[in-house]
Amino acid sequence: MPSSDPIDTIVDQIDSLTVRASDANSANTPPSPHHPTTSSPDPKEQDSTPATQANSHGAATEAGDAPKKKKKRRKGGKGKTLPSGFEENFVEAPLTAEEYNKDKELYSAKKTVAERIETAVQKYKAKRKLDPLRHQLLEAYYHLGGIKTGAKMFGGLDQKFIKENDTEEIARFKATDYVPESMKNIGIQRVEELDDDYEDPEYTVDFDYVVRAFVTHKIPFDFGMKSPEQIEKAVNTIKNFLNYILYHNVCPEYTDNIKQAVKTCDKANEELPICAALSDKFPGDFNKACSTLFGGYWSYMTPREWEKVDGELDFKKPEPGLSKEKASEIYHALVCELPHITFDISKTPREVYREYASLEVVSVWLPKPGSPLKLGRIVCKSWTPEEALPITSKWSEPNNLTLYCEKTVAQYAYPKMHFGCTVHELDYGLVYFDEISGVMCSNFLEIRDDKELEVDSDDFDFD
Structure with a gap:
């Protein structure tokens, strides 16, 4: 069955063309002066010629037929050579004029912060190859920042919705990462005297605050990461997302705050391995x-003294x-x-x-x-x-x-x-x-969501 990989198909086509060209050249090439052609064999000898003859590898081939060239197969599976976006020296490719204009449209200042962040999260995950650990880390980080993950309630699409909306809106509606309704107005300035429905905002936009809590508390204590390699991978996953937000100018009004969050990641990479080493000592x-x-x-x-087994001390493990x-x-x-x-x-x-x-x-x-x-x-x-x-x-x-x-x-x-x-x-x-x-570490911060607080409150419920 032919391969469904388009790259494998191209390789096969090139090989086929190469074999045809090689056969044509062999047919049109005159005998070499250093290897004169053999005179016609005696008719008696023709009768003794076997129907098959051995090639250089000992495999039998039909007399007069050249051995077929083996097709080269491409090593590795599909997409193996594509970057994950987390390589040490990875940098975002320069934006084309079309991409730049598209970003201006997607992250327009006319849109709320919630809308822009929601779009950025969806596009970021589509452009990165996430292994299970990075996926789990990002899900936990988004959750801590208030972004919900999972199927939306009443998320089915009818034909009327599909006809009335463009592709971007349909994709946004179907996405599994979204800002809940309770946070849709986050970052919007409201004037109490001019707004009859004014309420003190329950949430504010603070990238560094969430990043601090995640890298200084969640990574070492909830995820239990202690080795320098584990810590670096976890912290740099969050840093990679922050740099994506900066590069695409998602929230220009919070640029300084996001840059501070990047510095928080760098500080965590320095201090967390030291804290982990000291906790063991x-x-x-x-x-x-x-x-x-x-x-x-x-x-x-x-x-304690181990019990004797058959007259000998049983040293199972050091206490x-x-x-x-x-x-x-x-x-x-x-x-x-x-x-x-x-x-x-x-x-x-x-x-x-x-x-x-x-x-x-x-x-x-x-x-x-x-x-x-x-x-x-x-x-x-x-x-x-x-x-x-x-x-x-x-x-x-x-x-x-x-x-x-x-x-x-x-x-x-x-x-x-x-x-x-x-x-x-x-x-x-x-x-x-x-x-x-x-x-x-020095800038340690622990923040806990409502569900964690509910669990704690249940522990002290004596009714």
């Missing part, structure tokens, strides 16, 4: 040792945490590095205060290269996340908190970084931390 062995010895989170994670002996060894080796802290080694320290803390890094101190000291210092202050209720803490400004951990861990911390943890204060002044809830 926190709180460090010194704090794990303190927690194990003095009743913290890691005291419940001490390795997390430190043994009491190992914790004591680490604690006594490093506690002497703490400045301005004295204690009676014969007495067991007692916890006097505990608090879940939301912290922002103020500064980081590391021992100089070659120093025998092993502990670094992270100076923090209490931090209330944006869009959250105020947090009161014992270490609110100006009472900064100094935490200690190995320099190999502290080196990942940087000013403005945030993290959540449980802080424990001992009776002789040492403060250690454990039970890390997350490490967040």
Whole structure:
């Protein structure tokens, strides 16, 4: 059955023409002077000539027939060579005059922001080859920004609608990405004194606000992306869409805001891998040792003796945490590095205060290269996340908190970084931390949609 690929058909036609030209040249080419023609064979010899003869590859062919040339097949499937639009050096092709005029029509200032964004989303997805992960990321990003995805209610088209509307309007109506009716007036300025139906706008246009929430919260926590490669792919998917919006001049009145959102993506690419690395290393062995010895989170994670199987210990997998002996060894080796802290080694320290803390890094101190000291210092202050209720803490400004951990861990911390943890204060002044809830970049923002808030409210419904 012939291939349905038009490119394969063209290749076959070229091959066919090549074979015909080759046969014609062979028929018209005179014998080579270096290879004189063989004299006519003796009639007796003609009788002994076999009906078939072997070619150079050992395959039998009909006597007198030249071996047929094999047709070349194009490697790869259909569309394999087409760019996805996400290549590292990908740039949009220059707009032709026709495309430029079309963009001016599609994204005219006479149209609302909602109409223009809706059109841009539909056209963008049509011009990009989205793998499943990029598709999932974009769907989540659009949803966070208020764009609905899925079949529209009452989305069927009758013949009357098709006759009365052009192709663009029909495609727009059938699209699965659309701005809901509740947001159709977003970005429209209304004057209260001149509008009897005026209401304070429920939504505003802020590209950077949505991008911040998506790249600093959704990507690391909801999607759980931690490796630099995963983070770069996710962040650059959103950045690619923003650059498309800029290139086609979809919302010229928000150009500065969109450019700031692009910078937010660049910042996330720098900070998120560092935060991911630190979250795996926190709180460090010194704090794990303190927690194990003095009743913290890691005291419940001490390795237990495995049951014996046929007289032998069954080591199935290493358990997390430190043994009491190992914790004591680490604690006594490093506690002497703490400045301005004295204690009676014969007495067991007692916890006097505990608090879940939301912290922002103020500064980081590391021992100089070659120093025998092993502990670094992270100076923090209490931090209330944006869009959250105020947090009161014992270490609110100006009472900064100094935490200690190995320099190999502290080196990942940087000013403005945030993290959540449980802080424990001992009776002789040492403060250690454990039970890390997350490490967040400097411009962290979490916003949640109505459905997520409804789930939370159900958790506290005791009726």
